[in-house]
Amino acid sequence: MNSFLFLAQLGVETAAPHVEGFAYPNEQHVLWSILIVIYPYITGLVAGAFIMASLVKVFNVRALAPVYRLALLTALAFLICAPMPLLLHLGHPERCLQVMMTPHLSSPMAMFGFVYAWYIMAVLLLELWLEYRHDFVRWGQTEPGLQGALYRLLTLGARDVSPEALKFDEKLSSIVTLIGIPSAFLLHGYVGFIFGSIKANPWWGNVLMPVIFIFSAIVSGIALCVFIYTELNWFRGREVDDECLDEMGKFLFYALLLDFSIEGLDWLHRLYSADESIHVLKQLAAGKLFNTMLVGQLFCGTLIPLLLLGSTQVFRQQIPRFVRRRIYYFSALLIMAGVLLMRWNVVIGGQLFSKSLRGFTTFKFELAGQEGWLVGLTLMVLPYLILWLFLRVFLPAKYDKVGHSQGPLHSAV
Amino acid sequence: MNSSCSRRRWLGWLGSGLGWLAALPAAKAAKSTVKNLLTSSGAPKGYDPTKHQWLMCIDVDRCIGCGLCVDACKIENKVSASPHYFRTWIERYLIRKPKPGQLALRGEVTVDSPNGGRDGFPPTLVPKSEILKAFYVPKLCNLCEHSPCSQACPVGATFDTPDGAVLVDPEYCIGCGFCIQACPYGCRFMNPDTHTAEKCTLCYHRITRGLKPACVEVCPTQTRIFGDLKNMTEKDPVQEFIRNNKVFTLKPNLGTEPRVLYANIDKEVR
Numbered sequence: 001m002n003s004f005l006f007l008a009q010l011g012v013e014t015a016a017p018h019v020e021g022f023a024y025p026n027e028q029h030v031l032w033s034i035l036i037v038i039y040p041y042i043t044g045l046v047a048g049a050f051i052m053a054s055l056v057k058v059f060n061v062r063a064l065a066p067v068y069r070l071a072l073l074t075a076l077a078f079l080i081c082a083p084m085p086l087l088l089h090l091g092h093p094e095r096c097l098q099v100m101m102t103p104h105l106s107s108p109m110a111m112f113g114f115v116y117a118w119y120i121m122a123v124l125l126l127e128l129w130l131e132y133r134h135d136f137v138r139w140g141q142t143e144p145g146l147q148g149a150l151y152r153l154l155t156l157g158a159r160d161v162s163p164e165a166l167k168f169d170e171k172l173s174s175i176v177t178l179i180g181i182p183s184a185f186l187l188h189g190y191v192g193f194i195f196g197s198i199k200a201n202p203w204w205g206n207v208l209m210p211v212i213f214i215f216s217a218i219v220s221g222i223a224l225c226v227f228i229y230t231e232l233n234w235f236r237g238r239e240v241d242d243e244c245l246d247e248m249g250k251f252l253f254y255a256l257l258l259d260f261s262i263e264g265l266d267w268l269h270r271l272y273s274a275d276e277s278i279h280v281l282k283q284l285a286a287g288k289l290f291n292t293m294l295v296g297q298l299f300c301g302t303l304i305p306l307l308l309l310g311s312t313q314v315f316r317q318q319i320p321r322f323v324r325r326r327i328y329y330f331s332a333l334l335i336m337a338g339v340l341l342m343r344w345n346v347v348i349g350g351q352l353f354s355k356s357l358r359g360f361t362t363f364k365f366e367l368a369g370q371e372g373w374l375v376g377l378t379l380m381v382l383p384y385l386i387l388w389l390f391l392r393v394f395l396p397a398k399y400d401k402v403g404h405s406q407g408p409l410h411s412a413v
Numbered sequence: 414m415n416s417s418c419s420r421r422r423w424l425g426w427l428g429s430g431l432g433w434l435a436a437l438p439a440a441k442a443a444k445s446t447v448k449n450l451l452t453s454s455g456a457p458k459g460y461d462p463t464k465h466q467w468l469m470c471i472d473v474d475r476c477i478g479c480g481l482c483v484d485a486c487k488i489e490n491k492v493s494a495s496p497h498y499f500r501t502w503i504e505r506y507l508i509r510k511p512k513p514g515q516l517a518l519r520g521e522v523t524v525d526s527p528n529g530g531r532d533g534f535p536p537t538l539v540p541k542s543e544i545l546k547a548f549y550v551p552k553l554c555n556l557c558e559h560s561p562c563s564q565a566c567p568v569g570a571t572f573d574t575p576d577g578a579v580l581v582d583p584e585y586c587i588g589c590g591f592c593i594q595a596c597p598y599g600c601r602f603m604n605p606d607t608h609t610a611e612k613c614t615l616c617y618h619r620i621t622r623g624l625k626p627a628c629v630e631v632c633p634t635q636t637r638i639f640g641d642l643k644n645m646t647e648k649d650p651v652q653e654f655i656r657n658n659k660v661f662t663l664k665p666n667l668g669t670e671p672r673v674l675y676a677n678i679d680k681e682v683r
Contacts, residue, residue: 016496022524024552024599025499031590031603091588091608098568098587109567109591199667200561200597355599356683358524 021359033371035085047188048221049075057177063247077387130173202277203350215259220339226332253309301338305331456621465576466642478549482628489627500613503530554613558670565595
């Protein structure tokens with residue numbers, strides 16, 4: 001009692017020092033931290049990279065053929081890491097299989113295992129296998145040692161490379177890609193639904209949330225492909241295919257424009273309908289999220305890339321090739337950072353204000369610990385390491401001289 | 414030939430339909446057995462949850478903010494002593510008079526809940542002359558008819574009992590925190606020791622043995638009125654509460670249909 005009196009005399013409110021205004025006692029600490037920021041970011045990259053690849057197969061965009069395999073391998077490398085942040089953030093990771101053994105069907109989170117399994121098994125691995133089977137057979141014969149054995153193993157015994165068999169692969173691959181597009185939408189739209197379905201939280205509970213997540217995923221996935229394609233070519237000392245890069249830049253620009261419009265629509269709707277939560281949300285955007293949302297996500301991650309990419313669309317002929325390349329690369333980096341900040345703003349931002357709509361809490365980022373900087377950074381770097389391994393095994397420089405696979409060209413013919 | 418085929422087919426359908434019907438009770442029994450195996454409510458043997466429907470009424474005007482209920486809850490349910498974990502807590506609302514010249518009926522609203530109100534409340538900094546009114550609001554699980562927390566739990570570790578309580582099975586909870594995010598009333602928290610979700614159980618271990626929840630038991634002003642909708646008498650305190658008061662629920666716009674009813678609360682209470 002005395003300590004409260006002392007605080008009162010000092011003119012300090014009785015709330016905890018990290019709370020401004022009033023927050024329910026149980027919500028003074030942010031529960032979902034960096035791992036839940038990374039989870040939608042990574043799944044978004046997967047979905048976006050896959051949709052990027054599907055532009056080649058389904059929509060027959062031949063200019064993008066050089067990045068077809070790269071995009072699929074990128075999607076796989078990131079997909080392998082997608083469940084890790086979820087698993088690590090659980091209070092009881094050892095019970096994780098219960099989600100699949102006894103799923104509670106009314107919970108969107110219960111669907112994760114099934115959506116993930118469907119996507120990795122029925123879509124991505126199948127698509128990659130069909131794409132690579134012919135090469136696995138060839139490389140299995142030419143490559144010596146362990147690597148050759150690995151290729152032979154990966155053929156899964158299907159060594160028929162007759163024209164009929166390859167044609168069948170092509171056909172099946174197109175069907176898988178066709179199924180893959182809605183699956184990629186499902187994978188990430190579902191992540192958006194996890195947040196959008198929470199009516200208790202006005203920052204999350206929003207019908208547009210799955211759509212926003214899907215478009216931001218597409219944007220981040222294409223940006224990732226631009227980044228990795230540029231880096232890979234630089235690393236292998238090879239010229240980039242400018243036609244391909246221009247095409248990616250074009251898709252990146254239009255996807256970003258669409259993403260920006262939908263997020264703008266979301267804000268417009270919130271401001272116009274102005275329900276009881278609008279005051280606290282406005283304070284949130286202008287206060288706690290000013291740097292990450294208005295400066296980071298909106299200005300640096302959206303408006304600058306829009307301007308840069310827009311200029312390449314309008315003045316393509318006037319802008320020299322090497323400048324365009326740098327514009328794409330720089331824009332891709334900004335967009336990826338912007339989308340990561342968008343996930344931050346959704347996940348952390350949604351927990352910074354009290355559901356009483358009367359106050360804010362503060363997020364403290366740990367260095368070590370289960371949800372600290374170090375774990376977050378590791379999870380962000382890990383997919384790139386896996387991808388590096390994949391590129392060494394499945395996209396070796398000596399087989400990648402032409403810069404594109406056989407598959408998409410076949411399909412494009 | 415056709416008609417015999419058709420008859421045979423009809424009989425086949427009928428047979429399979431009857432088969433399914435016969436299998437239905439068995440499936441239901443299996444489901445309930447699995448549910449019983451997987452979930453533990455802490456109720457004694459012989460307690461029939463279908464014969465009760467618990468609810469709680471809060472007479473806000475009676476609450477003096479003594480914090481005994483919070484203290485009793487912490488002790489009874491071994492809730493962490495930390496000031497960030499509460500199954501029940503008390504909020505103090507302080508509504509100021511409008512400032513001179515301010516065209517309003519009421520001024521600024523301040524809400525606080527130091528240590529959940531467990532130690533009572535310190536004197537307010539606002540001079541008495543500026544206070545329009547002040548009151549205490551006890552909070553607990555709202556016993557939602559359509560509980561968003563149960564809906565959100567990915568493994569069914571949180572579940573609605575037939576008697577209206579919403580419980581968590583700590584042996585089955587995976588600690589994802591989705592239910593905590595889904596609760597609109599901030600009633601859930603992650604137990605720092607077990608790393609599982611925790612919330613008010615209405616003292617399920619007590620009410621299933623004919624006792625009242627600890628917070629109700631210790632309340633010196635009978636602010637909290639505990640009742641059983643399926644066993645109401647004419648002079649039941651719950652009946653009188655409903656008869657004598659304007660009754661509200663918290664955040665009715667969310668459609669959760671709470672079974673915790675509040676009397677005469679101001680619009681500021683969320």
